[in-house]
Amino acid sequence: MTRRYSALSLFKEGLAGQTGWKQAWRSPEPKPSYDAIVIGGGGHGLATAYYLARNHNIARVAVLEKGWIGGGNTGRNTTVVRSNYYYPQSVELYGLAHRLYEGLSKDLNYNVMLSQRGMVNLCHSTAEMEVGARTVNAMQISGIDAELFSPEDVRRVAPIYNFSPYARFPVFGGIWQGRAGTARHDAVAWGYARAASRLGVDIIQNCEITDFIIGGGRCRGVQTTRGAIRGERIGMAVAGHSSVLAGKAGFRLPINSYALQACVSEPVKPILDTVVLSPGTGVYVSQSDKGEIVIGGGLDRIPSYAQRGNLPTLETVIAGVLEMFPIFGQLKLMRQWAGIVDVVPDSSPIIGESPLPNLFLNCGWGTGGFKAIPAGGTLLANLLATGKHNEISRPFDLDRFATGRLIDEAAGSGIAH
Protein backbone atom coordinates (compact mmCIF):
# COMPACT_ATOMS: atom_id res chain seq x y z
CA MET A 1 0.00 0.00 0.00
CA THR A 2 2.02 2.92 -1.26
CA ARG A 3 0.61 6.32 -0.47
CA ARG A 4 3.57 8.69 -0.43
CA TYR A 5 5.71 9.01 -3.52
CA SER A 6 9.45 8.85 -2.89
CA ALA A 7 12.59 7.21 -4.20
CA LEU A 8 12.11 4.55 -1.55
CA SER A 9 8.52 3.82 -2.59
CA LEU A 10 9.66 3.55 -6.21
CA PHE A 11 12.30 1.04 -5.15
CA LYS A 12 9.89 -0.98 -3.01
CA GLU A 13 7.28 -1.06 -5.76
CA GLY A 14 9.98 -2.22 -8.14
CA LEU A 15 10.59 -5.21 -5.89
CA ALA A 16 6.85 -5.80 -5.41
CA GLY A 17 6.16 -5.79 -9.17
CA GLN A 18 4.34 -2.40 -9.03
CA THR A 19 1.34 -4.02 -7.35
CA GLY A 20 0.99 -1.66 -4.39
CA TRP A 21 0.23 1.66 -6.11
CA LYS A 22 -3.12 3.11 -5.11
CA GLN A 23 -5.39 5.27 -7.22
CA ALA A 24 -4.12 8.83 -7.04
CA TRP A 25 -7.50 10.20 -5.92
CA ARG A 26 -10.77 8.76 -4.69
CA SER A 27 -13.96 8.92 -6.78
CA PRO A 28 -16.74 9.02 -4.19
CA GLU A 29 -20.47 9.47 -4.74
CA PRO A 30 -21.52 13.10 -4.19
CA LYS A 31 -22.85 13.90 -0.70
CA PRO A 32 -26.04 15.95 -0.35
CA SER A 33 -24.16 18.92 1.11
CA TYR A 34 -20.68 20.37 1.62
CA ASP A 35 -19.01 23.28 3.38
CA ALA A 36 -17.76 24.45 0.01
CA ILE A 37 -18.50 23.47 -3.58
CA VAL A 38 -16.01 24.22 -6.33
CA ILE A 39 -17.38 24.07 -9.87
CA GLY A 40 -14.81 23.06 -12.49
CA GLY A 41 -12.05 20.50 -12.16
CA GLY A 42 -9.35 22.41 -13.99
CA GLY A 43 -6.18 23.57 -12.29
CA HIS A 44 -7.87 26.53 -10.61
CA GLY A 45 -10.77 24.50 -9.22
CA LEU A 46 -8.56 21.68 -7.96
CA ALA A 47 -6.06 24.09 -6.42
CA THR A 48 -8.92 25.93 -4.71
CA ALA A 49 -10.09 22.71 -3.10
CA TYR A 50 -6.56 21.82 -2.00
CA TYR A 51 -5.91 25.21 -0.37
CA LEU A 52 -9.34 25.19 1.30
CA ALA A 53 -8.30 22.00 3.04
CA ARG A 54 -4.67 22.89 3.63
CA ASN A 55 -4.77 26.63 4.43
CA HIS A 56 -8.22 26.87 5.99
CA ASN A 57 -8.89 23.43 7.40
CA ILE A 58 -12.10 23.14 5.43
CA ALA A 59 -12.19 19.62 4.05
CA ARG A 60 -15.91 19.00 3.47
CA VAL A 61 -15.32 20.21 -0.05
CA ALA A 62 -16.41 18.90 -3.44
CA VAL A 63 -14.93 19.64 -6.84
CA LEU A 64 -17.61 19.08 -9.47
CA GLU A 65 -16.34 18.53 -12.99
CA LYS A 66 -18.59 17.94 -15.99
CA GLY A 67 -16.00 15.88 -17.88
CA TRP A 68 -12.68 14.63 -16.57
CA ILE A 69 -10.33 16.70 -14.44
CA GLY A 70 -7.78 18.66 -16.42
CA GLY A 71 -9.77 18.07 -19.64
CA GLY A 72 -10.37 21.80 -20.13
CA ASN A 73 -7.74 24.42 -20.80
CA THR A 74 -5.46 23.11 -18.08
CA GLY A 75 -4.79 19.97 -20.11
CA ARG A 76 -4.64 21.87 -23.40
CA ASN A 77 -2.22 24.66 -22.66
CA THR A 78 1.36 25.19 -23.74
CA THR A 79 2.52 25.22 -20.10
CA VAL A 80 4.54 28.42 -19.97
CA VAL A 81 5.03 29.61 -16.39
CA ARG A 82 6.32 33.17 -15.92
CA SER A 83 5.58 36.35 -13.98
CA ASN A 84 6.79 39.14 -16.27
CA TYR A 85 3.76 41.40 -16.02
CA TYR A 86 3.71 45.18 -15.79
CA TYR A 87 1.34 46.54 -13.14
CA PRO A 88 2.00 46.16 -9.39
CA GLN A 89 -1.31 44.31 -8.85
CA SER A 90 -0.34 41.74 -11.48
CA VAL A 91 3.17 41.48 -10.08
CA GLU A 92 1.68 40.51 -6.70
CA LEU A 93 -0.68 37.99 -8.25
CA TYR A 94 1.65 36.26 -10.70
CA GLY A 95 4.58 36.63 -8.30
CA LEU A 96 2.65 34.64 -5.69
CA ALA A 97 1.84 31.99 -8.28
CA HIS A 98 5.43 31.77 -9.44
CA ARG A 99 6.79 31.34 -5.90
CA LEU A 100 4.20 28.66 -5.13
CA TYR A 101 5.11 26.85 -8.36
CA GLU A 102 8.72 26.73 -7.27
CA GLY A 103 7.77 24.71 -4.19
CA LEU A 104 4.83 22.85 -5.69
CA SER A 105 6.33 19.42 -6.39
CA LYS A 106 7.42 19.17 -2.74
CA ASP A 107 4.23 20.69 -1.40
CA LEU A 108 2.01 18.27 -3.34
CA ASN A 109 4.40 15.30 -3.18
CA TYR A 110 3.89 15.11 -6.93
CA ASN A 111 6.42 15.99 -9.59
CA VAL A 112 4.93 18.80 -11.67
CA MET A 113 8.15 18.89 -13.70
CA LEU A 114 8.71 22.61 -13.35
CA SER A 115 11.61 23.42 -15.64
CA GLN A 116 12.94 26.95 -15.17
CA ARG A 117 14.63 27.14 -18.52
CA GLY A 118 14.05 30.87 -18.98
CA MET A 119 11.99 32.79 -21.47
CA VAL A 120 12.84 35.56 -23.88
CA ASN A 121 10.27 37.98 -25.29
CA LEU A 122 11.95 39.32 -28.40
CA CYS A 123 12.13 42.97 -29.43
CA HIS A 124 12.13 43.50 -33.19
CA SER A 125 12.87 47.24 -33.48
CA THR A 126 14.44 50.17 -31.63
CA ALA A 127 11.00 51.24 -30.48
CA GLU A 128 10.25 47.77 -29.10
CA MET A 129 13.60 47.83 -27.31
CA GLU A 130 12.61 51.07 -25.59
CA VAL A 131 9.32 49.54 -24.45
CA GLY A 132 11.30 46.47 -23.42
CA ALA A 133 13.61 48.57 -21.25
CA ARG A 134 10.61 50.23 -19.64
CA THR A 135 9.02 46.84 -18.93
CA VAL A 136 12.23 45.45 -17.48
CA ASN A 137 12.58 48.52 -15.25
CA ALA A 138 9.00 48.17 -14.03
CA MET A 139 9.57 44.51 -13.23
CA GLN A 140 12.86 45.13 -11.44
CA ILE A 141 11.34 47.91 -9.34
CA SER A 142 8.60 45.45 -8.33
CA GLY A 143 11.24 42.91 -7.34
CA ILE A 144 10.56 40.49 -10.22
CA ASP A 145 13.65 39.16 -11.96
CA ALA A 146 14.05 40.54 -15.45
CA GLU A 147 16.93 41.41 -17.69
CA LEU A 148 17.22 43.37 -20.91
CA PHE A 149 18.93 41.17 -23.47
CA SER A 150 21.17 42.35 -26.30
CA PRO A 151 21.04 40.59 -29.69
CA GLU A 152 24.16 38.64 -28.62
CA ASP A 153 22.39 37.50 -25.44
CA VAL A 154 19.44 36.29 -27.50
CA ARG A 155 21.79 34.47 -29.85
CA ARG A 156 23.38 32.76 -26.85
CA VAL A 157 20.07 31.34 -25.53
CA ALA A 158 18.36 30.74 -28.89
CA PRO A 159 21.05 30.19 -31.52
CA ILE A 160 18.60 28.57 -33.94
CA TYR A 161 16.49 31.73 -34.24
CA ASN A 162 16.45 33.38 -37.66
CA PHE A 163 19.34 35.88 -37.37
CA SER A 164 19.66 36.29 -41.15
CA PRO A 165 20.02 39.93 -42.28
CA TYR A 166 16.90 39.39 -44.37
CA ALA A 167 14.73 38.19 -41.48
CA ARG A 168 11.25 39.69 -41.48
CA PHE A 169 11.48 40.09 -37.67
CA PRO A 170 15.09 40.89 -36.82
CA VAL A 171 16.31 40.70 -33.23
CA PHE A 172 17.15 44.01 -31.53
CA GLY A 173 17.21 42.34 -28.13
CA GLY A 174 14.69 40.92 -25.72
CA ILE A 175 13.17 40.76 -22.27
CA TRP A 176 14.60 37.82 -20.37
CA GLN A 177 13.12 36.15 -17.32
CA GLY A 178 15.43 33.41 -16.09
CA ARG A 179 12.97 31.95 -13.58
CA ALA A 180 10.32 31.44 -16.27
CA GLY A 181 9.88 28.06 -17.89
CA THR A 182 7.41 25.25 -18.29
CA ALA A 183 5.64 22.69 -16.10
CA ARG A 184 3.74 19.53 -16.92
CA HIS A 185 0.06 20.50 -17.27
CA ASP A 186 -1.52 17.13 -16.43
CA ALA A 187 0.76 16.77 -13.44
CA VAL A 188 -0.45 20.08 -12.04
CA ALA A 189 -4.09 18.95 -12.27
CA TRP A 190 -3.39 15.44 -11.01
CA GLY A 191 -1.02 16.59 -8.29
CA TYR A 192 -3.57 19.00 -6.83
CA ALA A 193 -6.32 16.37 -7.19
CA ARG A 194 -4.31 13.75 -5.36
CA ALA A 195 -3.19 16.11 -2.60
CA ALA A 196 -6.74 17.46 -2.14
CA SER A 197 -8.24 13.99 -2.11
CA ARG A 198 -5.78 12.91 0.57
CA LEU A 199 -6.97 15.84 2.71
CA GLY A 200 -10.59 14.64 2.35
CA VAL A 201 -11.83 16.59 -0.68
CA ASP A 202 -14.34 14.74 -2.90
CA ILE A 203 -13.42 14.91 -6.56
CA ILE A 204 -16.50 14.15 -8.61
CA GLN A 205 -16.16 13.79 -12.37
CA ASN A 206 -18.90 13.46 -14.99
CA CYS A 207 -20.98 15.84 -12.92
CA GLU A 208 -22.24 18.85 -14.86
CA ILE A 209 -23.78 21.84 -13.13
CA THR A 210 -27.09 22.52 -14.84
CA ASP A 211 -28.50 25.19 -12.53
CA PHE A 212 -28.07 27.01 -9.25
CA ILE A 213 -30.14 26.60 -6.10
CA ILE A 214 -31.06 30.11 -5.00
CA GLY A 215 -32.79 30.93 -1.72
CA GLY A 216 -33.33 34.32 -0.11
CA GLY A 217 -31.39 35.93 -2.95
CA ARG A 218 -28.28 33.87 -2.20
CA CYS A 219 -26.65 30.93 -3.90
CA ARG A 220 -27.27 27.81 -1.78
CA GLY A 221 -26.10 25.03 -3.99
CA VAL A 222 -26.18 23.52 -7.46
CA GLN A 223 -28.32 21.24 -9.57
CA THR A 224 -26.18 18.68 -11.32
CA THR A 225 -26.51 15.71 -13.62
CA ARG A 226 -25.88 13.68 -10.45
CA GLY A 227 -28.53 15.37 -8.34
CA ALA A 228 -28.85 18.47 -6.16
CA ILE A 229 -25.87 19.38 -3.98
CA ARG A 230 -25.98 22.10 -1.36
CA GLY A 231 -23.04 24.16 -0.20
CA GLU A 232 -22.31 26.77 2.47
CA ARG A 233 -20.29 28.64 -0.15
CA ILE A 234 -19.94 28.03 -3.87
CA GLY A 235 -17.05 28.94 -6.14
CA MET A 236 -16.72 28.52 -9.88
CA ALA A 237 -13.61 28.21 -12.03
CA VAL A 238 -14.93 27.15 -15.43
CA ALA A 239 -12.83 29.32 -17.77
CA GLY A 240 -14.47 29.58 -21.23
CA HIS A 241 -17.83 28.46 -19.83
CA SER A 242 -18.08 31.21 -17.20
CA SER A 243 -20.71 33.15 -19.16
CA VAL A 244 -22.84 30.03 -19.58
CA LEU A 245 -22.99 29.45 -15.82
CA ALA A 246 -23.37 33.19 -15.14
CA GLY A 247 -26.44 33.08 -17.39
CA LYS A 248 -27.95 30.37 -15.20
CA ALA A 249 -27.17 32.46 -12.12
CA GLY A 250 -28.84 35.50 -13.69
CA PHE A 251 -25.96 37.83 -14.52
CA ARG A 252 -23.55 38.65 -17.34
CA LEU A 253 -19.77 38.94 -17.32
CA PRO A 254 -17.28 41.08 -19.25
CA ILE A 255 -16.10 37.97 -21.07
CA ASN A 256 -15.99 36.71 -24.64
CA SER A 257 -15.11 33.08 -25.28
CA TYR A 258 -12.66 32.33 -28.05
CA ALA A 259 -10.77 29.29 -29.25
CA LEU A 260 -7.03 29.33 -28.61
CA GLN A 261 -5.06 26.78 -30.59
CA ALA A 262 -1.77 25.03 -30.10
CA CYS A 263 0.13 22.32 -31.88
CA VAL A 264 3.15 20.07 -31.43
CA SER A 265 5.61 18.55 -33.85
CA GLU A 266 7.00 15.06 -33.89
CA PRO A 267 9.63 14.63 -31.16
CA VAL A 268 13.20 15.54 -32.09
CA LYS A 269 16.55 15.68 -30.31
CA PRO A 270 17.06 18.62 -27.90
CA ILE A 271 17.47 21.79 -29.95
CA LEU A 272 15.73 24.58 -28.01
CA ASP A 273 16.22 24.80 -24.25
CA THR A 274 14.31 27.99 -23.54
CA VAL A 275 10.96 29.60 -24.40
CA VAL A 276 11.00 32.13 -27.24
CA LEU A 277 8.15 34.56 -27.87
CA SER A 278 8.03 36.92 -30.83
CA PRO A 279 5.51 39.75 -30.60
CA GLY A 280 6.00 40.27 -34.34
CA THR A 281 4.62 36.89 -35.30
CA GLY A 282 2.50 36.49 -32.17
CA VAL A 283 4.01 33.03 -31.79
CA TYR A 284 5.91 31.37 -28.96
CA VAL A 285 7.83 28.14 -29.06
CA SER A 286 9.42 25.72 -26.62
CA GLN A 287 10.52 22.10 -26.67
CA SER A 288 8.83 19.57 -24.42
CA ASP A 289 10.74 17.02 -22.36
CA LYS A 290 9.60 14.40 -24.89
CA GLY A 291 11.25 16.43 -27.66
CA GLU A 292 8.16 17.81 -29.38
CA ILE A 293 8.30 21.43 -30.51
CA VAL A 294 5.36 23.07 -28.71
CA ILE A 295 3.82 25.93 -30.67
CA GLY A 296 1.33 28.50 -29.47
CA GLY A 297 0.02 31.68 -31.05
CA GLY A 298 -2.83 34.17 -31.11
CA LEU A 299 -6.54 33.70 -30.60
CA ASP A 300 -9.01 32.71 -33.27
CA ARG A 301 -10.83 36.00 -33.79
CA ILE A 302 -14.32 34.50 -34.01
CA PRO A 303 -16.20 34.11 -30.71
CA SER A 304 -16.54 30.36 -30.31
CA TYR A 305 -17.33 27.42 -28.09
CA ALA A 306 -16.10 24.93 -30.70
CA GLN A 307 -13.09 23.34 -29.08
CA ARG A 308 -11.22 22.93 -32.33
CA GLY A 309 -9.98 26.19 -33.92
CA ASN A 310 -10.15 27.38 -37.51
CA LEU A 311 -7.54 26.85 -40.19
CA PRO A 312 -6.54 30.46 -41.02
CA THR A 313 -5.20 31.09 -37.51
CA LEU A 314 -3.24 27.85 -37.58
CA GLU A 315 -1.73 28.86 -40.95
CA THR A 316 -0.71 32.24 -39.54
CA VAL A 317 0.90 30.58 -36.54
CA ILE A 318 2.83 28.08 -38.65
CA ALA A 319 3.98 30.85 -40.97
CA GLY A 320 5.23 32.70 -37.89
CA VAL A 321 7.12 29.66 -36.63
CA LEU A 322 8.89 29.25 -39.96
CA GLU A 323 9.78 32.94 -40.00
CA MET A 324 11.31 32.61 -36.52
CA PHE A 325 12.89 29.18 -37.01
CA PRO A 326 13.43 28.30 -40.68
CA ILE A 327 15.22 25.19 -39.41
CA PHE A 328 11.79 23.75 -38.44
CA GLY A 329 10.67 23.72 -42.08
CA GLN A 330 11.04 19.95 -42.38
CA LEU A 331 9.31 19.12 -39.09
CA LYS A 332 6.09 17.12 -39.22
CA LEU A 333 3.21 18.38 -37.11
CA MET A 334 1.82 15.67 -34.93
CA ARG A 335 -1.22 17.16 -33.19
CA GLN A 336 -3.30 20.33 -33.18
CA TRP A 337 -6.04 21.25 -30.72
CA ALA A 338 -7.84 24.18 -29.10
CA GLY A 339 -9.28 25.25 -25.77
CA ILE A 340 -12.06 27.76 -25.14
CA VAL A 341 -10.59 30.69 -23.27
CA ASP A 342 -12.34 33.43 -21.31
CA VAL A 343 -11.13 36.78 -22.66
CA VAL A 344 -11.63 39.93 -20.58
CA PRO A 345 -11.17 43.49 -21.98
CA ASP A 346 -8.20 44.29 -19.72
CA SER A 347 -6.60 40.82 -20.01
CA SER A 348 -6.68 40.39 -16.23
CA PRO A 349 -8.61 37.76 -14.29
CA ILE A 350 -11.82 38.23 -12.32
CA ILE A 351 -11.65 37.07 -8.72
CA GLY A 352 -14.36 37.89 -6.20
CA GLU A 353 -18.00 37.50 -5.23
CA SER A 354 -20.40 37.40 -8.16
CA PRO A 355 -23.57 39.50 -8.48
CA LEU A 356 -25.36 36.45 -7.04
CA PRO A 357 -24.29 36.62 -3.37
CA ASN A 358 -22.47 33.58 -2.03
CA LEU A 359 -21.28 32.54 -5.49
CA PHE A 360 -17.61 33.38 -5.99
CA LEU A 361 -15.74 33.76 -9.28
CA ASN A 362 -12.33 32.74 -10.51
CA CYS A 363 -12.27 33.36 -14.27
CA GLY A 364 -11.08 35.59 -17.05
CA TRP A 365 -7.60 34.10 -17.23
CA GLY A 366 -7.92 34.01 -20.98
CA THR A 367 -4.80 32.82 -22.71
CA GLY A 368 -2.58 32.85 -19.64
CA GLY A 369 -3.99 31.24 -16.50
CA PHE A 370 -1.90 28.09 -16.25
CA LYS A 371 0.96 30.02 -14.70
CA ALA A 372 -1.50 31.44 -12.16
CA ILE A 373 -3.08 28.22 -10.91
CA PRO A 374 -1.49 28.19 -7.43
CA ALA A 375 -2.46 31.83 -6.87
CA GLY A 376 -5.97 31.50 -8.32
CA GLY A 377 -6.54 28.53 -6.03
CA THR A 378 -5.14 30.29 -2.97
CA LEU A 379 -7.28 33.37 -3.55
CA LEU A 380 -10.57 31.61 -4.33
CA ALA A 381 -10.01 29.38 -1.31
CA ASN A 382 -9.53 32.47 0.84
CA LEU A 383 -12.76 33.97 -0.52
CA LEU A 384 -14.70 30.77 0.06
CA ALA A 385 -13.31 30.38 3.59
CA THR A 386 -13.68 33.97 4.76
CA GLY A 387 -16.16 35.53 2.34
CA LYS A 388 -13.68 38.41 1.96
CA HIS A 389 -10.92 39.59 -0.32
CA ASN A 390 -7.30 39.86 0.72
CA GLU A 391 -5.06 42.61 -0.71
CA ILE A 392 -3.93 40.47 -3.61
CA SER A 393 -7.39 39.52 -4.89
CA ARG A 394 -9.10 42.86 -4.12
CA PRO A 395 -7.98 44.72 -7.30
CA PHE A 396 -9.28 41.87 -9.47
CA ASP A 397 -12.88 42.13 -8.28
CA LEU A 398 -15.64 42.42 -10.86
CA ASP A 399 -16.35 45.94 -9.57
CA ARG A 400 -13.34 47.30 -11.48
CA PHE A 401 -15.45 47.44 -14.62
CA ALA A 402 -17.81 49.93 -12.99
CA THR A 403 -15.15 51.92 -11.12
CA GLY A 404 -12.89 52.05 -14.15
CA ARG A 405 -9.87 50.70 -12.25
CA LEU A 406 -8.90 48.32 -15.04
CA ILE A 407 -5.58 46.49 -14.92
CA ASP A 408 -4.70 46.52 -18.57
CA GLU A 409 -2.17 43.77 -19.18
CA ALA A 410 -2.74 43.59 -22.93
CA ALA A 411 1.04 43.79 -23.37
CA GLY A 412 1.98 41.65 -20.37
CA SER A 413 -0.32 38.86 -21.44
CA GLY A 414 2.10 38.31 -24.33
CA ILE A 415 -0.50 36.88 -26.66
CA ALA A 416 -2.65 39.53 -28.26
CA HIS A 417 -6.22 39.54 -27.04
Place this chain on the structure above:
Amino acid sequence: MQLFPCPFCGPRDETEFHYGGDAGNARPDGGDVPIDRWANYLYLRSNPKGAAREIWVHMNCGEFFVMERDTLTHEVLSSTALGEEHTA
Protein backbone atom coordinates in the same frame (compact mmCIF):
# COMPACT_ATOMS: atom_id res chain seq x y z
CA MET B 1 -11.52 28.52 -44.16
CA GLN B 2 -15.11 29.36 -43.36
CA LEU B 3 -17.12 31.65 -45.63
CA PHE B 4 -19.22 34.39 -44.07
CA PRO B 5 -22.00 36.07 -46.07
CA CYS B 6 -21.50 39.81 -46.48
CA PRO B 7 -24.91 41.32 -47.34
CA PHE B 8 -23.16 43.50 -49.92
CA CYS B 9 -20.45 41.23 -51.41
CA GLY B 10 -21.81 37.74 -50.79
CA PRO B 11 -19.77 34.84 -49.35
CA ARG B 12 -16.19 35.80 -48.46
CA ASP B 13 -13.31 34.37 -46.40
CA GLU B 14 -13.73 34.59 -42.62
CA THR B 15 -10.40 36.43 -42.38
CA GLU B 16 -11.92 39.46 -44.12
CA PHE B 17 -14.39 40.02 -41.28
CA HIS B 18 -14.13 41.65 -37.88
CA TYR B 19 -16.34 40.92 -34.90
CA GLY B 20 -18.09 43.96 -33.40
CA GLY B 21 -19.96 42.71 -30.33
CA ASP B 22 -23.51 41.80 -29.34
CA ALA B 23 -26.30 43.03 -31.60
CA GLY B 24 -28.74 45.27 -29.76
CA ASN B 25 -26.19 46.67 -27.29
CA ALA B 26 -27.32 50.28 -27.67
CA ARG B 27 -25.20 53.12 -26.35
CA PRO B 28 -26.90 54.80 -23.37
CA ASP B 29 -28.08 58.31 -24.11
CA GLY B 30 -28.07 61.50 -22.08
CA GLY B 31 -25.87 63.14 -19.46
CA ASP B 32 -27.00 61.37 -16.30
CA VAL B 33 -26.48 57.73 -17.18
CA PRO B 34 -25.76 55.73 -14.01
CA ILE B 35 -22.33 54.08 -13.77
CA ASP B 36 -23.76 50.59 -13.88
CA ARG B 37 -25.48 51.20 -17.19
CA TRP B 38 -22.24 52.48 -18.69
CA ALA B 39 -20.39 49.45 -17.37
CA ASN B 40 -23.09 47.18 -18.82
CA TYR B 41 -22.86 48.83 -22.19
CA LEU B 42 -19.06 48.97 -22.30
CA TYR B 43 -18.13 45.62 -20.81
CA LEU B 44 -20.88 43.09 -20.13
CA ARG B 45 -21.40 40.54 -22.90
CA SER B 46 -23.99 37.86 -23.53
CA ASN B 47 -21.37 35.44 -24.87
CA PRO B 48 -23.92 32.71 -25.60
CA LYS B 49 -23.03 29.10 -26.27
CA GLY B 50 -25.19 28.28 -29.31
CA ALA B 51 -27.48 30.78 -31.04
CA ALA B 52 -25.96 34.28 -31.18
CA ARG B 53 -26.86 37.64 -32.78
CA GLU B 54 -23.72 39.61 -33.45
CA ILE B 55 -22.50 42.73 -35.22
CA TRP B 56 -19.81 42.10 -37.82
CA VAL B 57 -18.04 44.28 -40.33
CA HIS B 58 -16.72 43.16 -43.68
CA MET B 59 -13.43 45.05 -43.68
CA ASN B 60 -13.01 45.00 -47.45
CA CYS B 61 -16.21 46.87 -48.30
CA GLY B 62 -16.99 48.43 -44.91
CA GLU B 63 -20.46 46.87 -44.60
CA PHE B 64 -21.70 46.54 -41.01
CA PHE B 65 -24.28 43.82 -40.49
CA VAL B 66 -26.04 41.54 -38.03
CA MET B 67 -25.06 37.90 -38.33
CA GLU B 68 -27.06 35.15 -36.68
CA ARG B 69 -24.69 32.33 -35.97
CA ASP B 70 -24.22 29.29 -33.77
CA THR B 71 -21.09 29.68 -31.66
CA LEU B 72 -20.81 25.94 -31.08
CA THR B 73 -21.31 24.58 -34.63
CA HIS B 74 -20.23 27.82 -36.42
CA GLU B 75 -23.30 27.45 -38.64
CA VAL B 76 -24.44 30.80 -40.08
CA LEU B 77 -28.21 31.31 -40.12
CA SER B 78 -28.61 34.81 -41.53
CA SER B 79 -26.86 38.06 -42.27
CA THR B 80 -28.65 41.38 -42.55
CA ALA B 81 -27.24 44.84 -43.23
CA LEU B 82 -27.52 47.20 -40.27
CA GLY B 83 -30.57 49.39 -40.59
CA GLU B 84 -32.42 46.70 -42.51
CA GLU B 85 -32.77 44.23 -39.67
CA HIS B 86 -36.24 45.57 -38.76
CA THR B 87 -37.62 45.48 -42.28
CA ALA B 88 -36.12 42.09 -43.11
